[in-house]
Amino acid sequence: MTDQIPQVIQRHVFSVIVDDEAGVLARVVGLFSGRGYNIDSLTVANVNKEQGISRITIVSSAVPQILEQIEAQLNRLVPVRKVVDLTSTGPMLERETALLKVNSTGEKRIEALRIADVFHAKTIDATLQSFIFEFSGTNEEINNFVELITPLGLIEVVRSGVVGIARGSKAIF
Amino acid sequence: MLQPIPKVQDEPHTDKRVVSKINGADILVKALRDQGVDTVFGYPGGAVLPIYDAIFKQNDIRHILVRQEGGAVHAAEGYARSTGKVGVVLVTSGPGATNAVTGLADALLDSIPVVCFTGQVPTHLIGNDAFQECDTTGITRPCTKHNYLVKDADKLARTIHEAFHVARSGRPGPVVIDIPKDVQLTPGEYVSPAQVTHKTYQPKTMPELDAIERAVELIADAQRPIFYTGGGIINSGSKASESLRKFARMTGYPVTSTLMGLGAYPASDPQFLGMLGMHGTYEANLAMHGCDVMINLGARFDDRVTGKLSEFSPNSKKIHVDIDASSINKTIVVDIPIVGDVGVAIEQMIKVWEKKKHSANKAALAKWWAQINEWRAKKCLAYKKSDTIIKPQYALERLRDLTKGVETFITTEVGQHQMWAAQFLHFDEPNHWMTSGGLGTMGYGLPAAIGVQLAHPGKLVIDVAGEASILMNIQEMSTAVQYRLPVKIFILNNQWMGMVRQWQELIHGGRYSESYTAALPDFVKLAEAFGGVGLRAKTPAELDGVIKQMMAVNDRPCIVDVCVDEKENCYPMIPSGRAHNEMILNSDQDISSKTPDEGLVLV
Numbered sequence: 001m002t003d004q005i006p007q008v009i010q011r012h013v014f015s016v017i018v019d020d021e022a023g024v025l026a027r028v029v030g031l032f033s034g035r036g037y038n039i040d041s042l043t044v045a046n047v048n049k050e051q052g053i054s055r056i057t058i059v060s061s062a063v064p065q066i067l068e069q070i071e072a073q074l075n076r077l078v079p080v081r082k083v084v085d086l087t088s089t090g091p092m093l094e095r096e097t098a099l100l101k102v103n104s105t106g107e108k109r110i111e112a113l114r115i116a117d118v119f120h121a122k123t124i125d126a127t128l129q130s131f132i133f134e135f136s137g138t139n140e141e142i143n144n145f146v147e148l149i150t151p152l153g154l155i156e157v158v159r160s161g162v163v164g165i166a167r168g169s170k171a172i173f
Numbered sequence: 174m175l176q177p178i179p180k181v182q183d184e185p186h187t188d189k190r191v192v193s194k195i196n197g198a199d200i201l202v203k204a205l206r207d208q209g210v211d212t213v214f215g216y217p218g219g220a221v222l223p224i225y226d227a228i229f230k231q232n233d234i235r236h237i238l239v240r241q242e243g244g245a246v247h248a249a250e251g252y253a254r255s256t257g258k259v260g261v262v263l264v265t266s267g268p269g270a271t272n273a274v275t276g277l278a279d280a281l282l283d284s285i286p287v288v289c290f291t292g293q294v295p296t297h298l299i300g301n302d303a304f305q306e307c308d309t310t311g312i313t314r315p316c317t318k319h320n321y322l323v324k325d326a327d328k329l330a331r332t333i334h335e336a337f338h339v340a341r342s343g344r345p346g347p348v349v350i351d352i353p354k355d356v357q358l359t360p361g362e363y364v365s366p367a368q369v370t371h372k373t374y375q376p377k378t379m380p381e382l383d384a385i386e387r388a389v390e391l392i393a394d395a396q397r398p399i400f401y402t403g404g405g406i407i408n409s410g411s412k413a414s415e416s417l418r419k420f421a422r423m424t425g426y427p428v429t430s431t432l433m434g435l436g437a438y439p440a441s442d443p444q445f446l447g448m449l450g451m452h453g454t455y456e457a458n459l460a461m462h463g464c465d466v467m468i469n470l471g472a473r474f475d476d477r478v479t480g481k482l483s484e485f486s487p488n489s490k491k492i493h494v495d496i497d498a499s500s501i502n503k504t505i506v507v508d509i510p511i512v513g514d515v516g517v518a519i520e521q522m523i524k525v526w527e528k529k530k531h532s533a534n535k536a537a538l539a540k541w542w543a544q545i546n547e548w549r550a551k552k553c554l555a556y557k558k559s560d561t562i563i564k565p566q567y568a569l570e571r572l573r574d575l576t577k578g579v580e581t582f583i584t585t586e587v588g589q590h591q592m593w594a595a596q597f598l599h600f601d602e603p604n605h606w607m608t609s610g611g612l613g614t615m616g617y618g619l620p621a622a623i624g625v626q627l628a629h630p631g632k633l634v635i636d637v638a639g640e641a642s643i644l645m646n647i648q649e650m651s652t653a654v655q656y657r658l659p660v661k662i663f664i665l666n667n668q669w670m671g672m673v674r675q676w677q678e679l680i681h682g683g684r685y686s687e688s689y690t691a692a693l694p695d696f697v698k699l700a701e702a703f704g705g706v707g708l709r710a711k712t713p714a715e716l717d718g719v720i721k722q723m724m725a726v727n728d729r730p731c732i733v734d735v736c737v738d739e740k741e742n743c744y745p746m747i748p749s750g751r752a753h754n755e756m757i758l759n760s761d762q763d764i765s766s767k768t769p770d771e772g773l774v775l776v
Contacts, residue, residue: 023320027314065506069499077319
């Protein structure tokens with residue numbers, strides 16, 4: 001009689017508020033590897049020095065039952081203060097920053113600059129042969145930008161991983 | 174919103190406050206005393222010498238010297254499981270810590286509260302591959318509930334009190350505190366348990382009343398209900414067992430139990446259907462399969478219990494009470510999840526039941542019991558008796574009957590004997606049955622029995638063992654002799670790793686790969702060599718006399734070598750990968766054709 005939840009893989013963004021103590025990231029990462037959950041992206045940084053709090057954003061793709069498990073399992077960790085599944089709690093924003101090094105000359109160099117301009121990417125370094133662009137956007141926007149700029153001499157990419165926050169006036173902690 | 178974080182003793186020391194400092198090792202001993210610890214199981218070594226020095230200078234805490242660190246953790250588990258208190262372990266760095274890992278993993282899976290102190294090389298040597306150094310917190314992270322590396326003596330007392338809180342609160346489990354040797358020798362500030370509250374770890378124990386009310390509604394409307402009870406009831410405390418008994422009597426509903434929950438509901442009660450699962454009773458498993466309302470109280474839908482998930486109790490509404498939210502909807506999706514202490518939940522269910530003046534549907538229940546009694550009439554635990562050879566089931570029946578009326582604590586190793594013990598020894602009280610259910614650790618039973626005996630001097634403590642399992646921690650005989658512990662080791666000796674042999678016989682074409690122990694010791698002489706008593710029973714006629722002799726030993730351990738039928742298999746059995754209603758009752762049924770290919774990969 002129990003209705004089984006449909007088993008469709010979904011991508012969810014989790015915010016995890018943790019005590020900034022030794023080994024806490026290892027606990028979170030170990031939980032994912034030990035239980036076979038997938039990590040698409042992970043970022044972590046201290047957000048409150050005074051109270052010693054760090055915020056981890058994890059993007060994971062899984063079926064709903066596993067996503068529910070991920071939230072429950074994260075909550076079980078002793079230094080975890082709060083877990084919020086941003087994707088299922090309401091409208092949210094996610095951003096990722098990429099730095100892209102493009103080596104080209106002539107037409108390609110001009111086209112690279114033009115594309116960067118269209119995407120509102122910032123040029124943060126330039127030589128006569130190269131540019132470094134800084135670009136922030138959603139995961140998908142970065143993918144699009146990378147795709148367009150690749151044939152124009154892209155030689156190196158670094159991405160920050162996704163950070164996310166719920167829309168509206170309420171704070172999650 | 175997060176709760177405001179209480180400021181915990183974080184203010185810096187002012188000149189006005191006189192803080193007397195004691196060194197880390199003394200802090201540890203004082204903290205244990207303040208936590209009410211009376212017994213520590215351990216083994217000394219270089220990195221814990223200061224702590225052993227502190228133990229030497231006091232008399233409040235008794236140290237039990239085991240023979241291998243793994244034994245210390247199992248002993249602490251036995252102590253904890255039989256008392257409801259936290260078990261405490263003290264071992265050295267490196268191999269001391271790694272030897273403890275199995276016990277920690279065992280305590281994690283069975284939710285046993287244990288605090289394990291490990292020595293560590295001095296802070297300045299950490300990371301240098303020093304002598305007897307290992308990354309203890311790294312190694313134990315996935316097999317503990319939580320762990321700590323304490324680098325500051327001022328934080329030691331608080332960490333210890335926190336660790337006890339974490340170990341015993343919510344779903345209990347093992348906690349490791351790794352203490353570098355220099356911290357043990359550095360003066361630090363002592364704080365008492367009352368001064369410490371954990372800043373974040375405050376597990377939810379009160380269930381939502383709304384969910385309880387919906388659950389009671391469902392329970393009252395049930396036509397074919399069953400209580401599926403687990404180890405959570407034991408962990409919740411004796412009051413939870415009392416509440417379960419009361420609620421079961423009020424409703425008149427059948428009760429089954431997991432391996433870990435045995436004793437929470439009296440086995441001698443007619444409403445008890447016996448254990449469920451792979452080697453559970455026919456009536457329990459068929460009732461689970463056929464029920465319309467399943468009331469899971471403190472169990473976790475373990476794979477040994479559910480069998481094939483897609484065919485698990487297909488037509489029931491399910492209520493699941495668990496203190497660990499991650500256990501809910503993990504493998505089985507339930508209709509009414511209730512997060513909280515199972516004892517509190519049952520109490521609230523009783524209150525709602527009484528308040529709403531519910532009563533069971535008598536006609537439907539009578540029909541359900543008639544069906545259950547039909548299943549019971551199969552007598553699924555029946556076995557072929559023999560006058561010439563001891564059947565393992567018979568040995569346990571005699572053990573049960575001859576210990577009747579004597580308060581008895583049973584521990585087990587892992588394998589066939591464990592399942593037979595669960596089936597044939599009847600437990601009427603909680604905390605009297607200690608077994609490695611989740612991890613399935615061979616070698617658990619003897620050290621666990623030592624822990625139980627220390628907690629319950631003068632009581633009858635029996636480790637039901639197999640001859641293969643007992644050899645995994647046989648060194649603990651020496652511990653038992655040292656402390657004059659009259660633990661009884663009742664070996665069902667069939668010369669095989671029985672459960673391995675059974676699976677090889679049933680689903681691997683009788684290819685008995687490495688499951689026979691070709692050179693077993695003489696267990697009678699072995700017992701004597703350790704300074705214990707050794708007895709042997711070779712025929713059914715000798716058995717009663719040997720058991721009586723065993724029970725009369727009261728000042729040292731006693732090994733009983735019961736030579737049992739080596740061909741006997743453990744039935745009934747759900748073939749791996751099959752559903753509850755596909756049980757096999759005895760060897761007359763072919764099991765290999767019943768085991769699907771996907772079952773072969775399951776353990």
